Amino acid sequence: MHKRKDLSMRRIEKLMKGWSFTDQTGNRQAVELPHTWNAKDGQDGGNDYWRGSLVYDNQFAKPEFDAEKECVYLQFHGVNASAKVMLNGKEVVSHDGGYSTFRVDVTKDLQENNQIKIEVDNSVNDRVYPQKADFTFYGGIYRDIEILVVSKEHFELDYYGGPGMKYETEVEGKDATVKVSTYINKAAKEAKAKVVVELLDAEGNIVAEAEGTEVELSVPNVHLWDGLEDPYLYQIKAVLMKNGKEVDEISCNCGVRTFEFSPKDGFYLNGRPYPLHGASRHQDFKGIGNAISKEHHDRDMELLREVGANTIRLAHYQHDQYFYDLCDKVGMIVWAEIPYISEHLANGNENTISQMKELIIQNYNHPSIVMWGVSNEITISGRKYKKQMLENHRVLNDLCHKMDPTRPTTLACYAMCLHWNPVAHITDLVGWNLYLGWYVPFLWLNDVWIKFWHFLYPNRCLCYSEYGAEGMPNLHSRKPKRGDNSEEYHTYYHEYMLECFKRFPYMWAHYYWNMFDFAADARNQGGEPGMNHKGLITFDRKVKKDAFFLYKAYWNKKDKFVYLAGRRYEYRSAEKQTITVYSNLDEVSLYQNGKLVGTKKGQNVFKFDIVLEKENKLEVKAENYTDSCVIYKVDKEPKEYRLAKGDSSNWM
Numbered sequence: 001m002h003k004r005k006d007l008s009m010r011r012i013e014k015l016m017k018g019w020s021f022t023d024q025t026g027n028r029q030a031v032e033l034p035h036t037w038n039a040k041d042g043q044d045g046g047n048d049y050w051r052g053s054l055v056y057d058n059q060f061a062k063p064e065f066d067a068e069k070e071c072v073y074l075q076f077h078g079v080n081a082s083a084k085v086m087l088n089g090k091e092v093v094s095h096d097g098g099y100s101t102f103r104v105d106v107t108k109d110l111q112e113n114n115q116i117k118i119e120v121d122n123s124v125n126d127r128v129y130p131q132k133a134d135f136t137f138y139g140g141i142y143r144d145i146e147i148l149v150v151s152k153e154h155f156e157l158d159y160y161g162g163p164g165m166k167y168e169t170e171v172e173g174k175d176a177t178v179k180v181s182t183y184i185n186k187a188a189k190e191a192k193a194k195v196v197v198e199l200l201d202a203e204g205n206i207v208a209e210a211e212g213t214e215v216e217l218s219v220p221n222v223h224l225w226d227g228l229e230d231p232y233l234y235q236i237k238a239v240l241m242k243n244g245k246e247v248d249e250i251s252c253n254c255g256v257r258t259f260e261f262s263p264k265d266g267f268y269l270n271g272r273p274y275p276l277h278g279a280s281r282h283q284d285f286k287g288i289g290n291a292i293s294k295e296h297h298d299r300d301m302e303l304l305r306e307v308g309a310n311t312i313r314l315a316h317y318q319h320d321q322y323f324y325d326l327c328d329k330v331g332m333i334v335w336a337e338i339p340y341i342s343e344h345l346a347n348g349n350e351n352t353i354s355q356m357k358e359l360i361i362q363n364y365n366h367p368s369i370v371m372w373g374v375s376n377e378i379t380i381s382g383r384k385y386k387k388q389m390l391e392n393h394r395v396l397n398d399l400c401h402k403m404d405p406t407r408p409t410t411l412a413c414y415a416m417c418l419h420w421n422p423v424a425h426i427t428d429l430v431g432w433n434l435y436l437g438w439y440v441p442f443l444w445l446n447d448v449w450i451k452f453w454h455f456l457y458p459n460r461c462l463c464y465s466e467y468g469a470e471g472m473p474n475l476h477s478r479k480p481k482r483g484d485n486s487e488e489y490h491t492y493y494h495e496y497m498l499e500c501f502k503r504f505p506y507m508w509a510h511y512y513w514n515m516f517d518f519a520a521d522a523r524n525q526g527g528e529p530g531m532n533h534k535g536l537i538t539f540d541r542k543v544k545k546d547a548f549f550l551y552k553a554y555w556n557k558k559d560k561f562v563y564l565a566g567r568r569y570e571y572r573s574a575e576k577q578t579i580t581v582y583s584n585l586d587e588v589s590l591y592q593n594g595k596l597v598g599t600k601k602g603q604n605v606f607k608f609d610i611v612l613e614k615e616n617k618l619e620v621k622a623e624n625y626t627d628s629c630v631i632y633k634v635d636k637e638p639k640e641y642r643l644a645k646g647d648s649s650n651w652m
């Protein structure tokens with residue numbers, strides 16, 4: 001084996017600085033990308049964040065390139081929701097869909113000094129998704145813009161923002177075959193350019209190579225991409241040769257794995273049961289909106305790994321390529337979907353199709369993705385356009401199968417969609433967004449609902465695509481109840497749900513909603529308007545709620561810990577208290593003011609009854625791990641622990 005030298009025939013320059021932005025008042029201000037104009041008003045409640053069309057403009061010098069041999073593209077990685085790009089007074093491209101990459105060849109439109117103007121529109125309309133949902137639709141240029149210089153003969157850049165290459169894998173015994181398809185532009189075809197494809201191992205050694213736009217590479221003793229345990233990645237490199245000279249190169253990570261879904265046993269990875277448990281995630285942050293950095297993505301992944309999630313539902317749209325790459329590298333199983341959500345739009349069919357094409361074409365090569373999601377809670381708005389909606393789902397489902405026969409389709413149904421609704425039976429898999437025990441009384445209804453579904457449709461693969469409850473780390477209750485938004489009910493709810501799922505091993509996954517609190521400007525709940533507080537972690541990522549450690553106890557078996565829940569419930573009036581401990585160790589001991597309360601053996605959740613003294617230093621020990629907090633006995637608990645009376649409204 002030998003290592004391949006690195007090539008850099010494409011030249012990329014980021015166009016992130018020097019922008020001027022004109023807001024809705026006509027005020028012109030200097031900004032740097034990424035940027036959104038809804039970072040504040042999209043997070044403060046009232047459902048009054050500004051939606052409309054605003055303008056960004058900038059100047060840039062003509063990049064250095066050989067006009068005889070090279071061309072220049074502008075590359076946009078995320079502009080929400082619609083964009084019209086003007087270069088030197090000429091419209092060069094428009095795009096509908098705020099979460100995907102698009103490009104345009106601007107070679108012939110370049111001058112020595114160039115004026116670029118981008119009209120960005122997140123206004124209400126009936127043709128571009130999303131328009132109705134429980135999250136803020138931030139307007140702006142919130143991902144990178146790049147100037148790309150590339151050979152005139154190059155791998156395809158003009159097809160739905162795709163990478164110009166896709167691969168599929170087949171595993172037989174200890175060996176594998178990697179089938180690679182590359183796509184070259186018209187100029188490359190006319191020049192009769194050749195493609196050389198190489199497969200490299202993780203150390204950079206060439207393990208297989210072939211020539212052609214359609215090749216099969218044999219991989220003996222294949223090293224499988226095996227989830228969190230071993231997310232091994234090969235690399236595919238494709239080089240375009242013209243007259244024996246290398247003129248363009250592309251590459252992607254390659255994970256070789258098999259998977260299947262069983263209505264009886266759940267999810268299998270590489271031939272073995274691999275129960276999926278994880279979270280959904282939105283791409284925003286407090287005070288920043290969706291204009292987040294790589295550091296934000298990295299931090300989110302660190303927290304997902306800490307809690308022990310092995311799957312992520314990337315709600316409810318295409319996320320940044322950087323985050324899909326992270327999922328590949330760490331071994332996360334991904335549910336990827338388009339923002340066809342909440343309400344079918346009379347004139348939106350074309351947009352769902354284009355967004356689905358972009359999602360699949362741009363993300364086909366990510367081994368972490370194992371399913372395509374076609375919609376979310378689409379029936380929540382009732383029977384409006386029912387016939388058209390069902391037909392559009394069938395079109396999308398067929399499109400996914402045609403474009404990608406290797407992955408199943410899925411969708412997430414709203415609770416009121418009922419078991420037999422035809423929309424629940426179009427895709428290969430189905431998920432349900434059920435908040436029984438939160439929006440609806442009685443946690444035990446979850447057991448009834450799951451049993452009933454499995455009784456009716458034993459051959460349909462089932463998961464919980466959403467479940468959860470609001471939980472505020474500043475609200476507390478001695479007798480937690482549904483709707484009080486307390487941290488205590490939040491943990492009570494999740495304690496029940498985790499045990500519930502253990503009773504139904506045939507479910508292929510469950511995704512709690514949500515990993516992080518997120519902005520939903522139409523909401524007014526929990527005393528903090530504009531937020532959905534169902535996350536395990538606060539919007540600013542600073543506070544891990546007690547339920548975070550509950551899930552860590554169930555899911556993360558590697559990072560040993562012990563945690564005293566209820567530490568923020570500092571002042572308590574009841575003399576008798578139950579103290580809850582979360583741990584992934586099998587035996588814990590609780591001490592109160594230095595005295596042993598007791599030692600208990602078990603798993604995940606440990607509960608101790610104590611009698612409060614005036615001041616109570618609590619310490620818990622498990623092996624060499626400890627945790628502590630102090631709580632106090634008071635006559636009357638702080639009024640701030642209770643949700644203040646007043647307006648409280650869901651996003652609908």
